[in-house]
Amino acid sequence: MxxxxxxxxxxxxxxxxxxxxxxxxxxxxxxxxxxxxxxxxxxxxxxxxxLTPAQQQQADNAVRQDLAAVDQEVAEAQARLRAAEPAAGGPSKARRFI
Missing domain, CATH: 1.10.287 (Helix Hairpins)
Structure with missing residues (x-):
């Protein structure tokens, strides 16, 4: 088509x-x-x-709520992963003083 x-x-x-x-x-x-x-x-x-307009609105609201819940779960999982990651670069090396 x-x-x-x-x-x-x-x-x-x-x-x-x-x-x-x-x-x-x-x-x-x-x-x-x-x-x-x-x-x-x-x-x-x-x-x-x-669907009637009211049913369509109810279905749209349910989908939006589900998507918001998924977004929230993803954000929480990403935050947990970031918190579990070691600091970037690792421990710093000792510097020599002259």
Missing amino acids: SHRPASHSTPTTEQAAALIAEVERTLAEGQQQLRSMGLDPAKVRALGQA
């Missing part, structure tokens, strides 16, 4: 073609991720379209 710019290429049509290609790549990656989790992309899409 790749779109190709017309033979009369302008910066705007080139940007549009690049954007379309990016969207197609993103959609394909999303579908692949759903398949890797054992989900049917068409069914997931249908479920999302069947």
Whole structure:
């Protein structure tokens, strides 16, 4: 489903073609991720379209909360790793005095 710019290429049509290609790549990656989790992309899409606005808002809030929790866990794990690392450069060498 790749779109190709017309033979009369302008910066705007080139940007549009690049954007379309990016969207197609993103959609394909999303579908692949759903398949890797054992989900049917068409069914997931249908479920999302069947939600009322209130249900959609509730689902969006739940996803945002989950992502924030993941970000928090990652930040905590990174902090633990930094705290466990030895100081950079190790102990300093003794200096000779003249």
